[in-house]
Amino acid sequence: MLFRLILFVVICGLAYALYKKIQKQSSEKLDSSPKEPTTTEMKRCAKCGVHLPINECIQYQTLHFCCEDHKKAYLEDHSAGDDSSNS
Ligand SMILES: [Zn+2]
Numbered sequence: 222m223l224f225r226l227i228l229f230v231v232i233c234g235l236a237y238a239l240y241k242k243i244q245k246q247s248s249e250k251l252d253s254s255p256k257e258p259t260t261t262e263m264k265r266c267a268k269c270g271v272h273l274p275i276n277e278c279i280q281y282q283t284l285h286f287c288c289e290d291h292k293k294a295y296l297e298d299h300s301a302g303d304d305s306s307n308s
Pocket residue numbers: 266267268269270271286287288291
């Protein structure tokens with residue numbers, strides 16, 4: 222019964238291939254789960270107007286900035302008139 226033996230080997234091979242495929246898929250699924258796409262709130266830089274995720278921007282009171290330089294520049298711009306002690 223050579224035919225039955227061949228059939229058995231072929232079925233075993235298919236089952237093994239399927240098992241490997243499922244195993245690979247589940248490991249890939251496990252890999253991609255940590256970086257799940259979460260809806261991130263976008264904030265606008267008060268200095269240059271660029272939009273960036275809230276977790277990446279620098280917050281100052283109710284304002285948001287794309288970088289420390291723009292926060293500093295914005296605060297300097299908005300406190301320029303108060304400099305009366307000089308000259
Ligand atoms: Zn900016």
